[in-house]
Amino acid sequence: MKPKDKEATTYPPVVQQPQSATTVVITQQPAFAPGPRPMRVTCPNCHQHITTETETDCLCVAHFVCLALFLVGLCVCSCIPYCMDSCKSVSHHCPNCKVDLGTYVPS
Numbered sequence: 001m002k003p004k005d006k007e008a009t010t011y012p013p014v015v016q017q018p019q020s021a022t023t024v025v026i027t028q029q030p031a032f033a034p035g036p037r038p039m040r041v042t043c044p045n046c047h048q049h050i051t052t053e054t055e056t057d058c059l060c061v062a063h064f065v066c067l068a069l070f071l072v073g074l075c076v077c078s079c080i081p082y083c084m085d086s087c088k089s090v091s092h093h094c095p096n097c098k099v100d101l102g103t104y105v106p107s
């Protein structure tokens with residue numbers, strides 16, 4: 001007759017070590033989100049506080065809508081897409097160093 005070993009059911013107490021809070025603070029410059037209007041930003045190239053120079057350019061969709069309106073006989077209305085901000089992309093430049101800062105494309 002073997003002496004039945006008593007199963008050890010007592011587990012060593014789990015010591016929860018406080019995790020060292022190593023929060024890495026990343027100070028990141030907010031990404032430049034180009035808008036439809038000139039914006040006051042710090043130029044990433046020359047580090048000057050500038051107001052962006054904007055240059056509008058018609059999107060392909062404007063030409064397409066213009067052509068479509070022209071073909072259906074709405075010649076007068078065919079220029080409307082060129083007057084709509086939603087059909088124009090706006091590219092931003094630094095007036096100081098002329099670097100391209102980004103392009104706003106309406107969604």
Ligand SMILES: [Zn+2]
Nearest residue numbers: 043046094097
């Ligand atoms: Zn600049």
